[in-house]
Amino acid sequence: MFIKKIELQGFKSFPERTKIIFHSGITAIVGPNGTGKSNIVDALLWVLGGQRSKSLKGERSEDIIFNGNTQRPPLGMADVILSLADENDKLVINHRVFRSGESEYRMNGKLTRLKDIQDALWNRSIAEKEYFVIEQGQIGLFLTSKPVEKRLLLEEAAGTAFYKTRKRQAQNKLEISEQNLTRLEDIISEVSRAKNSLQRQANAAIKYRQLREKIRKLTTLHYRKKISHIEEKIQEITQQYEQSQSQEKEAASLLKAEEKSLGAKRKEAWDLEKSIKERQRSLYTLRSQLSQLETDKDKEAKRIDFVHEQKKRAAADLEEVTQEKLQVARTKTEVVKDIQNTSQEHSEKQVALKKAEKENQAIQKKMEERGSSLEALRTEYFQNLSEHTEVQNESVRFEKEIELLARQETKLTEQLTNERALLEQKMRLLEQKRKELLQAQESIVKKKKGLNAQQEELDDILSSIENLQNTISDLKAKKEEETHHLQALEKLEKKEREVDAAEDIPGALGILADAIETDSEHAPLIDVFWKDEAKATLVHAQELMKILTQKKLRGNFLLLSPHKKQDVPSKVLEDARVLGLFKSYLKTDPKIQDLIHLQEAAVVKDVESAIQLWLLYPSLNTITPQGDLLLSSGLLKLGQKTEGIFTLGHEVKKMKQRLSQMEKKISPLSLELEEQNKIKQKLEEEIEGKLTIIEQLERKIEEIEKEKKYDQTETEKIKTNIEILNNEIKTLSADREGLTKKMENLSLEKFREEENALKERLDKQEKEIAQQQEKNEQKKKDFFELKAGLDLLEEKTNNLNQRLQTLTGREANLAAKENSLRAEIQNCDKNKVKIKETIEDISSKAKELDKDRERREKELAQDESLLEKLTAEQKDLEKRIEELREESEVKKEERVKWEIRKAETDRDLVNLEESCWQDLKKTLQEVKQEILEQKIPDAEIEGKLAESEERLQKFKSVNLMAEEEYGIQKKRYDFLIQQKKDLRDSIDTTREAIKKIDQESKSQFLKALTEVNQHFQDVFSILFNGGSAELNLSDESHPLESGVEIKAQPPGKKVQTLSLLSGGEKSLTSLAFFFALFRYKPTPFCVLDEVDAALDEVNLARFLDLMKKIKDQTQFIIITHNTKTMEVADYIHGTTMAEPNITSLYSIQLEQKEKKAS
Template sequence: MFLKNLDIFGFKSFADRTRVDFADGITALLGPNGCGKSNVVDAIKWVLGEQASRAMRAEKMEDVIFNGTENRKALNVAEVALTIENESGRLPMDVAEIQIKRRLYRSGESEYFINSTPVKLKEIRELFWDTGVGKAAYSVMEQGKIDQVLSSKPDERRYLFEEAAGITRFKVKSAEAERKLAKTEENMRQVEGILGEVKRSYDSLKVQADKTLKYRSLREEIFQFELDIQLLRLKQFKYERDERNENLKRRTEERDTIRSDIDAVSKSLEENMDVVNSMEETLIQYQKDIYGLAVEKNAREKEARLFAEQRADTKAAIQQNESRERAIGIKIEELTEDAEEQDGVVRDLQKKVHDIEANITGFEESVQAAASRIGENDSGVRQSEEEIRNLEKERGDHEKALEAITDDIVAALDAGLREAGYSAAERRSTEASLEETLGFLRTLLAGRETLLRDLAAAAERSAAGDQLPSSAELKRIAEGLAAALGDAAAYGDKVLALFESYRKSTPSFIDEFLAPEGIITKKRSLDTNIRAANEGITGRRSRIAGLRQDNENLNIKIDEYRATLEELRIGRARMTAQAQAAEEQSKLIRRELAGQEGLLKTVQDELFLGRKRFDEINERIADTESELAEIEQKGLRLTADLEKLEKDISKKNGDVAGKQETIKKRTADLAKVQATLERIHLELVQSETEIKNIQDNFRETHSRDLMEFEERIFTITTPAAELRDSLSQARNKLKDLGSVNLMAPEEFAETKERYEFLSSQMADLTKARDDLEAITKEIKQESSDLFIATYNKIKKNFHNMFRRLFGGGKAELRLVDPNHVLESGIEIYAQPPGKKLENITLLSGGEKSMTAVALLFATYMVKPSPFCLLDEIDAALDEQNVIRFVQLLREFGSTSQFIVITHNKKTVTGAETLLGVTMEESGITKVISVKLKNEELAVTPEPDKDTPLFEEEDVEPEEGRELPIGINDPALVSEAELRPIRAGAARSVPAADNESH
């Protein structure tokens, strides 16, 4: 695998589409400072996924897009495509060539492609895992990065060793497993919270369900006991009814016999006994009525006692149902209050969720507004930059015009002065003469001031009448004034002559320069325009700085908004879960409330039926008592009539005593039999009534027909007394249960199903957490083993390579925390020949560079990167160290592809291909490729046959003696591999087998 070519368009200084073709071995990238050499390295890092704008030497990532020059417009897109040869299959794709492409627009939108297929940045990074290639791997070594590797903290040096150890993939997997573990634990906490709520409902409903099932069981037992008791009673009454029917049949036959006898005796007395017979018939009828009344009275009294018992039972049932009704009413009130309270909690939580969603919407709108404002600011920045360019162009035009007009002013001034014959010495002489003459004139006139004052004083005296001036005095004054005026006129003529001479010596063309339409005015106008352009540029630059500062503040606010949004979304999820749990709890309360209301309805129905039956029983008792009173009154009347009739019969039958005695005896027998028949009839009616009452009462009590269970009569073996005791105990147990939620078993079944589902989920999450912890532990253990193995190899190779590059000395790697190798930093200690072992921060610049080179190639001996970019890492090396560096490059050049950016001639002579970077047009980078055919580009003399290439072993040198530089350990390099080296051929150390290094 190696770099095949690099296509760049719109990236930094690459305004035109540019292709850079790479060759095997060593390629030198040459060019003057500022031509864009490092932009090639930046392009490779950028296409491999670099996200830090500072690493691209830019303030923001959009700055990597070509921003234009004086003659070129800015571009709106930057694109870099890297083609990699993959015939060896080192990258996990079954293709011979892989093209990685990245594209960035000024809008901030970024795209990634692998073989023209859109992908995510993560896929590109995963493609190069553990290959030594990447934006932060050791395949890219820059001059500043060397100092970073050597001068950074020990913890920050680990990436070289981790990449070489091939544990980057494991670190990512471990981080992903830890994220999943944290998410799983969060899910477990949520499920555990919900499970706790469901568990409480589960426990409560389980108790209620058990109580309800016990209630149902007791109800069923009571029903069975009552059924058996009623069936036994029914069986008894049916048995009595059957016996009474048999007895009735026998007694009827006996009565018929007696009647036959009486009819035979009475036949002879028919004629004389019509009245007697009539009276006897009346007597018999009275007797029948009396007996019937007695039987009916007994039946009514028994019925009254039965009704009294039923009334007592019904009253007890009514009192029990009233107690249950009161208890259920209290329970319903409590559940109603709980339901309303829970509904309030649900409403509060839903309102909180609504408020959070409103806040989320507000923050999202704020983010969008801030982003829109950033876009507007960017547009303002671009507009201001365009205006600045226009103003700079306008200023340049004005400056050119000003330069031209300045030259015109100088030329016109020289020509005017020559034409006017202007002489500075003559002008100064004329000015001095004029000044002197004016001074004399001023002195002359000042001296004659006294004459005018004398004349004025004389005039005052004359006006006052004191004394008139004399003629001689007036003449003297007049002559003095005349002489003064004459001298003044002469000096005035001289001043005029001198002024004329001064005027001629002063150039007149100056007025043309200073005129409003003159050349000086034009210059002032240009100066004003240039000043205005400068002020406009300054103002717009200030506006750009303000807009950019505003964008930075807006980006900070957007980050704050997004962080707040994340917290709000987490809060919304938490509140939603709480609202759902509260709503579920409200539903459970409502279900229990519905069950209690149903139970209340059942109790009220039973209470209504009981009260109705109680009233009916009272009515029946009243009717029975009224009938008993009527029967007693009727019986008293019939008894009185019977006694009277018997006396009459006895009186009238005195004459037929014999036959009447016989008839009386038989009649007495008939009466006894008839009474027995009436009693049997009454008992039979009572049995039928009891049977009917039993069936009716059972139907009213249980809403079922007792005859459905008729076959059960023959299977009952328990005595009735024992059944009544069991029934009483069951009723007491039922009463002790108190109020019961009749819907509890069904609700418990639903809650149990949900509880078992959540429990299974909790078990699955627990298993997933344990699996993730085991995976994380396994990954860390494997990573630790790989890291330690690689670290030990690099440590040994680093010491050997250091001794080779420095011609002796000692280098050492140390783990800061050997007990935690996956987090431990790595200290580097170096001891150049003749010095003490010290930390690398105390080394010189050249020693640091050579130490970094030793570390880089020590890493390559363990796991070489397919290609490597070296950006001026030889800048701090002297000539001898450069020779050693190039020799190492040539040795490793057959296993890795090196692209070296350098200014050193020695390094260039070791390259097989040259890439020239230039700027034919200002600000535009171009690349020229040159393939060198000369294979004799040795930069160092061939090694001596007896001089080994590497050290033999890692031991401390004895005092005053250095270790030999060689490699005789067969575990490192075989004899067959040493022969060409000893023969003088420049070859590389094998890197395919990592274990051999």
């Protein structure tokens, strides 16, 4: 398949759409450097999927898009279309990229992936790694490349590169599959445990359901028996209760009248007591004011003492300031005198300084004359010294060379010492590495032991978590069941509240049921005795009368108004048959306690007692704990215990308490589960951490072994260096001895004698000048001492002036402070007078308040006497009321007796209703109406029921959802097992595929190596006109990983390494290898980028001849500057740049050595 054409638009230097037609044979692309020749090759590589920015001469993908010039703007897209064709097939590949980074590939006009394009090229014998393109510079670098890199080209020719990719993909797939299998086995293990557990729970749930159904049927029969018994009992008690209730009402009316009189007395006493408390508060306030005035008086007296003390301190401070002011004045006078004396001394020293300066100038002139004579003598001396120096320099040179050799010898000795120390260090390091290796190996063994222990602990934790999850699941199921029960009760309570509900009216206080509290035992009695009242709306009688005139009302209302309490006769309460008063079991809202007119009843043991009491006290109402009610009217209601507002309310509270207890049980279990999960997570993290540490230790062992090997190599190098240093030291020692002998032959005695004579004359004259100089120095010293004294006097004068200025300021400050202290003393005298006036005013106010206090104490005593009198009258009236109450209680006892018996019966019925609902989730009415197929004698029901319940109690927690959960887990387990089997089959298939790929790759590669090696020898002989070359594996024992080595011997040469070949020989050898590849696997086309640049004319001719021989099999596209290469081309494309950064293309066809414009 040959390249037919390539179209470029926006690619590098081709802004406009450019179509380049290619033909079979040899096509040359020529043009000056930088005109875009290589851009055509880059476009070819890029459209075929080249991803290396290095091969495209750009750092970023957007660099290949035309960036514009001074006249044209940048483009936003690069597009290249390549057309490939042969006699039977055609392939059009399109690659397009945008500046946003988006890129797309098309094949034959359809969007596709790069991988699909590469597979299509591979199927058409076009290598995926572009070995058909020999780039600029690649020829020169090929021979010096690594053996592995040479192998890559051979693999492409052999076709094993494709297998290598497939093998890598298969290995990745194998690794992923093995990881998935490990995870799947863990999941299967966990699911299997859960499945087995759920299977056991499901079996238990089936047995549990069957037993519960049996218990339900027996319980239904049991409740039918109880219902008939309770209904008979209720009818007997209700009649007795109604008779006793009417007798109780008569006794209660008399008691209310006396209590009303007592209330009036209590109100009068309360008003008087309130007045007394008010007088006491007023008297307390007056006494507090008196106490405050005494306190203020004491404070003012203390202020007088403080002002006196303040005046005393100010007087003492004034005396100190006066003394200090006098001291400052004396000091100021002394400073003025010092300034005058200093100024006089300064004038005298200034005159002496001028005189000394003139004398110094005369001496300096004389010294300059003597210096000229001394300079002439020095010139003669230095001339002689110069001649001496030349000889001496030669000697010094020898000394320096000797010294240099000595230093080098010392340096080498030090280096030898260092090398020996380094050798010792390396030996110690090797020993240390050996110890580290042993420690790391021991650490791995310990970590693995700890890892096994933690794994066992993790298994225990997982088992504990499973148990906790099962327990929590059971509790939640029970909680859900109780919640449904609670919701049903709340609906019943809501429905009960809605019955006979009155419409809302202003001022209403809600229903009676919300204003009364009682325990669960007596709640059913309220539903019996106050059944209608419990659901009535509480409203003040006066408020209701106002509303009746405005609108028509419907519903039940309980009117509120102040009333006299109706007491039950005390004899009734003393009766043994009476358990207590009905209202005593209730707690009423304090707001309405004294306003409601509800009937009272006596709670009695049974219906018989209620009737007996009613006969004695006809006005007494009685109720039994079972709910039997006997009204004072004589109406006896037996078995009236029903489930009303109060009973339902208490049942709702009980249910909520049970739900709260379940929540309390679930909460700690959930916390424990969470804690176990945390421990599990921590253990897993620790296990993971230990696995990481073990992996790190294994890597460390590998690194230590590498370092140990490296240190051993370094140790050998150091030993070699020590030997070399010893030889160098010996050579330097011999050179130093030779230079020492040469230096001994030089004689310096003659020059030293002449030098000494001149030196004596020069020293004598310098000595005379030095003596004179010493005298001059003394005079200079005196001069500078005089000048220093003068400077010191000036500094002293400045200091004295500054001190005088400071003293003047201090004198002014003291005067101001003196005036301030005198003013403070005057203020103290004025404050003292004011304080005395304030004390007199306070004493006057205190006398007036004391008189008012005595008057109020007398009035308070009179009120307290009147209160004692009222209290005595109140006690007498309370005694009378107590007697009447005892009388009323006797009648009340009779009513309470029957009332209690009635309440007990009603309660039994309500309890039975409640128990029935809890056990069967049915009302008693529904139980009576239910039709049962199986009939059991009454005597056997309780026995069979107890036996079944005992069997039910033996069941521990039962998961009722276990059957459904087990089905889900079983289905999941079977699915996972099938997945595990599929994964194992996939792993085995993948391993077999890898094995086959290795065998096929090895066979194809060795075959290609043999044939390419033969072609390489043939082409090498053609290009070099002789010589020998061959290809060898660097490691023949591992042909699948081994690199490829090239050996080449040009004719007449024997080279040890390829680096000794010349540039042209390297290029020809590389070309010989590439053409050998083409002979083994001819590529449809080949692109050569300036590969002829390094060839001389002879080698170039050979290369061109070879290219002409195979041009019928391979289409050649060559970029060149060589005219010889152009001559063999069938077509030439020329590039130029008429505009900056824009390539223009021209084409010609060469036929029979004549050029014609195409």
